[in-house]
Amino acid sequence: MKIDPDSPEELSAQIARAIRAAIMDGSLKVDERLPSEAELAESFGVSRPTVREALKRLAAQSLIRTQRGASGGAFVARQSYAQAREQLITTSTLLLSMNGVDFATACEARYALERACVPLAAARRSADHLAAMRAEIARQSTAGLSDEAFCASDVAFHRALVDAAGNPILSYQLAGAVEAMQPLMNMITFTARSRERIWALHGRIADAIEARDAAEADRGLADLAAYTAELGADVMAARAARRVNRHTEGA
Amino acid sequence: MKIDPDSPEELSAQIARAIRAAIMDGSLKVDERLPSEAELAESFGVSRPTVREALKRLAAQSLIRTQRGASGGAFVARQSYAQAREQLITTSTLLLSMNGVDFATACEARYALERACVPLAAARRSADHLAAMRAEIARQSTAGLSDEAFCASDVAFHRALVDAAGNPILSYQLAGAVEAMQPLMNMITFTARSRERIWALHGRIADAIEARDAAEADRGLADLAAYTAELGADVMAARAARRVNRHTEGA
DNA sequence: CGATTTTCATTTGTCAGACAATTAAAAGTC
DNA sequence: GACTTTTAATTGTCTGACAAATGAAAATCG
Structure with missing residues (x-):
């Protein structure tokens, strides 16, 4: 764990990188306690605020968690699926919105990924997964639902479909992709007619999954x-x- | 943007969350400059080190970039595919290694995802993508390659296959999944026989993609x-x- | 002696103020 | 007008301090 004070890279970034590398290559194991901030500061030859900035960087990636008090400190955090999903959603959402990814591209990616887990879902779906899918279909067919609520239910349906595949890695990756698309989906105003068609298709998919017909x-x-x-x-x-139109009127 | 000094959540985390929300809902646009650290400190009613810890959290997620000097400051960063990929790889790698995800599960997820983009790749592959795939196959068939180098070439082959689908969202998601699996793949020692079988299969896949036979x-x-x-x-x-064996010997 | 309370040491969280390094713009100079 | 110097703004880092939390040890009480 060496850092170079003459590098243009900030010291806190270098320190964060060094500790991150130690975590990723296994030198620091889950739940292991890092040295105290004061000790880290001395061993890296920097001040405590600089060490703290480095630790906050790692905390932002949920690589560590900190605890106050005697026998407190920074501990290597176990990466949970829930946390990983949050991160993925944040990153993916911004990636889509900031880079002007068009609806067609995002849609294509989403359904391509989802179709990847259909065979597994058909083979492994449990009664719970089917019930979850049916519940969302029921909600989607109720009148007076706002577009946001309809979209949210749509996401929940697809989430259940993905979870039915019984592979946590797939669930994590696809939940991120599907949820990140929600802002794009929210731009669509669903007419009663289009909603009906969508929940009918959902029903068809649920039926097929129930029949194990991939x-x-x-x-x-x-x-x-x-x-x-x-x-x-x-x-x-x-x-x-x-x-x-606006442009024409303006001119 | 309000924070609560009495909350158990750290102030820097609250501030980071507030700014992150502003970025994600579009109140802060790409390349827009945030107030200076001193101004943020005053407006949030905290000290500058606390603001800085918050900004480092955001920098760790590459939501902002900072620049020194007059007219410097913190700017909302455009989320790039490359950065997003890095983050995804870090998260996924740790998720796999720390949660004892077994090889079968990871493998299943990886190939399920990859098969999702085969139809698109067959339809859209360019000569460049084919050339990249062929080059990796050639490397894999050379003698005296280390297991690590063989694995790296394997990743590169699959990366080219995914890129051939021509959908940057898919590339980003799958590159993360494939690369995160590399530590698991590195546990395998490839015999000459298994290598031959693998690059033969790669060749078969490349041929099919070339023939647009999904x-x-x-x-x-x-x-x-x-x-x-x-x-x-x-x-x-x-x-x-x-x-x-070890256990038996020990007893 | 055992259980409870108190004290204490350790560690993170936060603050205040200072100086160094960097950088763009303004002012000055030829 | 082109070039150089100065200046002001801003982030990066340091020092030192105190508050808050927390577990462990010490003291107290039954």
Whole structure:
């Protein structure tokens, strides 16, 4: 663990990198206690505030957790699926919104990923997963639901579908992708007609999963992907038209 | 942007959360400059070191970048695919290693995700992607390659396959998943025989992608998944056997 | 002696103030 | 006008201090 005071890189960043490397290569194990801030400061030859900045960097990635008091300190944190999902959602959401990823690309990615776990879901789905999917379908078919609530239920349905695959890695990766797309999905205003079509497709997919018919579920998901892309394209076209109008009026 | 000094949550964490929320909901746009540390300290009613800890938390997630000097400060950073990938790899790697995710589960997730982009890759692959895949196959078939180098080439091959799908979201998500698995893959020692089988399968997949035959590429990938799982199972069985031996000798 | 309370030492959280390093803009100079 | 110098703003780092939390040891009491 060496740092270079003459490097242009900030000292706190160097220290964070050194400790992160130690965690990732296993030199520091889960729940192991790091030296106290004062000890770290001395061993790195920097002041305590600098060490603290480094530790906050690591805390932001939930690589460590800290505890006050005697026998307190910084401990290597076990990476939980929940935390990892949060991080992934934050990163993915910003990646989509800041880079102007178009709806079609995001949609394509989302459904491609989701279709990856359909075979597993068909093979392994439990009654609980099916019940969760049915519950969301029921909610989606109730009248007077706001667009946000409809979207949230849509996410929950797909989450249940992914969880049915019974692979936590897939759940973690796909939950991130699906949730990150929610802001994009929220741009769509769902008519009663389009909602009906969507929950009908959801029903078809749930039926297929229940029947352990992966091929049929895949076809249902493909249809849903196509229909979602179509809805998105309509919204984008309408927006583009409005922009042209404004521009024409202004000129 | 309000913070509560009486909350058990650290002030720097609250401040980071407030600013993060402002970035994610669009109140702070890309490249926009945040107030100076002194101004933030005053407006939040805390000291400058506390503000700095909050900013380091955000910097660790690459939500902001800072610049020294007059007209310097903290700026909202555009989330790049490269940065997002780094984060995803760090998180996923630790998630796998710290939670004792078994080889079979990780392998299943990886190949499920990869198969999701085979249809797109078959449809859109360019000559460049094919060339990249062929180059890695050539490397894999050279003699005297270390296990690490073989694994790295394997990752590069799959990376090219994923990139061929032409969807940056998929590339980002899958690159993370594939690279995070590398430590697990490195536990396998590849015999000349298994290497030959692997690069032969790679060749079959590349041929299918070149011929735009998604079904054949999918079959190749499925075979590769099965073979990889088999190799992993052998390694795990051997390990388990060694453990039992040690235990028996000890008793 | 055992249980309870008190004290205490350790460690993180926060603050105040200072100085160094960097950098862009303003002022000065030729 | 082009170049150099100065200056002001801003982050990076340090020092020293105190508050708050917390577990362990010491003291007290039944």
